[in-house]
Amino acid sequence: MPARADRLVGVDVxxxxxxxxxxxxxxxxxxxxxGSLTTAQWLAGGRASALFAVxxxxxxxxxxxxxxxxxxxxxxxxxxxxxxxxxxxxxxxAVILTYYGVLFLLAIPFVRLPxxxxxxxxxxxxxxAPALSHVVRPDLAERGYAxxxxxxxxxxxxxAGELLFTGYYPAVPWLAYVLxxxxxxKADxxxxxxxxxxxxxxxxxxxxxxxxxxxxxxxxxxxxxLLTSAPPGQDIDGxxxxxxxxxxxxxxxxxxxxxxxxxxxxSSTPLDLVQTMGSAAFVLGLCLAVAAVxxxxxxxxxxxxxxxxxxxxxxxxxxxxxxxxxxxxxxxxDSFRTHVLVLLAIGGVFAAxxxxxxxEWAVAQVSGLATRWPGRCP
Numbered sequence: 001m002p003a004r005a006d007r008l009v010g011v012d013v014x015x016x017x018x019x020x021x022x023x024x025x026x027x028x029x030x031x032x033x034x035g036s037l038t039t040a041q042w043l044a045g046g047r048a049s050a051l052f053a054v055x056x057x058x059x060x061x062x063x064x065x066x067x068x069x070x071x072x073x074x075x076x077x078x079x080x081x082x083x084x085x086x087x088x089x090x091x092x093x094a095v096i097l098t099y100y101g102v103l104f105l106l107a108i109p110f111v112r113l114p115x116x117x118x119x120x121x122x123x124x125x126x127x128x129a130p131a132l133s134h135v136v137r138p139d140l141a142e143r144g145y146a147x148x149x150x151x152x153x154x155x156x157x158x159x160a161g162e163l164l165f166t167g168y169y170p171a172v173p174w175l176a177y178v179l180x181x182x183x184x185x186k187a188d189x190x191x192x193x194x195x196x197x198x199x200x201x202x203x204x205x206x207x208x209x210x211x212x213x214x215x216x217x218x219x220x221x222x223x224x225x226l227l228t229s230a231p232p233g234q235d236i237d238g239x240x241x242x243x244x245x246x247x248x249x250x251x252x253x254x255x256x257x258x259x260x261x262x263x264x265x266x267s268s269t270p271l272d273l274v275q276t277m278g279s280a281a282f283v284l285g286l287c288l289a290v291a292a293v294x295x296x297x298x299x300x301x302x303x304x305x306x307x308x309x310x311x312x313x314x315x316x317x318x319x320x321x322x323x324x325x326x327x328x329x330x331x332x333x334d335s336f337r338t339h340v341l342v343l344l345a346i347g348g349v350f351a352a353x354x355x356x357x358x359x360e361w362a363v364a365q366v367s368g369l370a371t372r373w374p375g376r377c378p
Contacts, residue, residue, distance in 0.1 A: 008062075008189055009299045009306075010288030015055050016309030016347065017283060020340060021048025023319055026093050027336040030245045037244055045246055046265025049096060050276035051283055052312075053174055056103060057181020058189075058284075064111055071367035072111070076104030078363050082317065087149035091323040095147040097316070099169035106171055107178045118183035122176050126273045129173040130260055133165050133268065137253050140166055145248070168249040173268040180277050189288055198285025205278030213263035213271040214240075225258035243267070308347025311357025315343045 021044035030041045037045075060072060080101025087095050110118065141158045143166035152159040164172050187194050216222055223236035229252045230239045243264040250268045251259035263272045291299055308315050319339060321327055350357060356364070 007303075008288065008291075009303050010195075010291035011055065011058060011062075011189070011284070012309035013287040013291060013302055013306040014051065014284045014309065015312050016306040016344075017287070018048050018051040018055060019308055019312045019316060019319075019343065022052065022096075022316070023339050023343070024048070024336060026319070026323065027339060037241075041245065045244075046267075046272070047276050047279045049169065049266075050177055051280040052096065053100070053103060053169075053177035054181040054184070054277065054280040054284070056100060057107065057178040057183075058185040059181075060104065060107060060111055060178070061182055061185025071364075072104060072108050074367035075363055076101045076108075078366060079104065079313065082313075082359070084148055084150050084152070086317060086320045087147035087152070089320060089324050091320055093147065093320055093323055094168040095320060096169050097313075098148045099163055099167060099171055099174070102163045102171040103174060103178050106175050107182065110179060110182060113182070115183045115186050118179055118186070122179035122183065122277075125173075125176040125179055126270050126277070129176060130268055130270050130273070133170065133173055133250060134257065134260060137165055137250065143167060143249075166250065168266060170249050170268055173250075173273065176273050177277060177280070180281070184281070184284065190292070192289070192292060195285045195289040195292065198281045199289065202278045202281030202283075202285060206275045206282060207278075209271045209275035209278065210263055213261055213275075216261045217258075222258045222261060225256035226262070229255045229259070240264075304348045304351045305344070306347070307349075307351025308343045310351055311347055311360050313363065314357030314359040315347060317359060318346070319343065 024040045024044045025048060028040045029038055030045070032038055063072065063075075078101075080098045083095050083097030083099070083101060086097060110121070113121070140161040141155075143162055144152075144158075148159060148162065148167070152162075164170060184198070189195070217226060217240060218236060226239060227234065227236060230242075234242075240262070243262065246265040247267040249266050251262070259267075260269045261271060262269055263275050265272075291302055294302055303310075322339065322342070355361075
């Protein structure tokens with residue numbers, strides 16, 4: 001059997017889609033020849049990595065159910081260290097894993113909270129964290145645009161500021177994703193009612209956030225404040241189109257508070273967090289629903305075909321390595337097909353054999369040994 005009987009195949013499918021979405025944003029063009037946003041960028045830009053982060057929260061809850069709470073901090077440190085190692089490579093990719101590890105660490109105090117607390121907390125975090133970021137970022141060191149690496153450890157203060165507030169995946173506002181994931185992981189994800197609620201509520205939240213943002217940002221008073229950070233002569237429609245390709249993690253430092261009303265990939269604004277959290281809930285609910293109606297044989301097929309979702313740490317790392325010039329040819333959009341085939345093939349083989357990915361196995365072994373060490377703290 002390619003997956004454990006108690007494994008939620010729909011979650012693995014969602015993880016696989018998040019992985020492939022991130023690969024798409026790294027490899028495919030952001031704009032068509034006519035300058036319009038490509039379909040892949042519109043679908044995956046900002047949303048794939050948000051789904052990845054929400055599923056991190058779901059994974060933490062599932063680990064907690066299996067009695068692995070003590071290993072969460074060790075897992076987080078191992079993932080962050082792997083991210084620093086991948087940051088040493090010249091890939092042009094904003095590597096997420098160091099931020100991912102920090103998110104794990106920040107989320108540990110919340111893992112045992114009930115859903116009735118986690119959901120309101122996530123909602124409050126969506127508003128409070130971007131506001132806090134807007135206040136503190138002007139006093140932090142200027143961000144770098146390279147991925148965090150071991151060299152970054154020589155400036156711990158700068159690294160901490162980047163990981164928490166100024167980087168591409170700032171952990172403080174992004175904790176909202178993990179809080180939502182923790183809440184979802186505590187729900188009965190096998191329930192058709194829960195799956196339907198995720199699909200409907202997720203789609204509604206994503207659409208509502210997008211429409212509200214567009215309405216607000218095109219008001220004259222708001223547009224005037226946004227345009228103070230735009231090149232001379234640019235109108236509000238041009239500005240919104242420009243930022244639709246992404247904002248490198250946050251809004252402009254020293255920009256107007258009106259920037260917190262925009263929706264754009266990697267802007268970490270309240271409405272963008274709501275939109276991407278809604279998209280993540282929609283995708284997760286849809287994947288769970290498809291797996292539920294697929295039947296036993298269908299789930300086995302899904303488990304193999306989307307087996308990459310069971311080993312995203314290994315395959316994401318492989319993708320980053322593949323983007324180095326010595327391993328892979330110069331970046332070409334048509335190489336996306338090859339990336340997908342390689343990742344799906346490897347994931348399918350491991351899933352069919354019922355094996356963990358190499359890095360997943362190593363992290364589990366090391367974290368297990370560390371938490372069983374006789375001299376560890378209670």
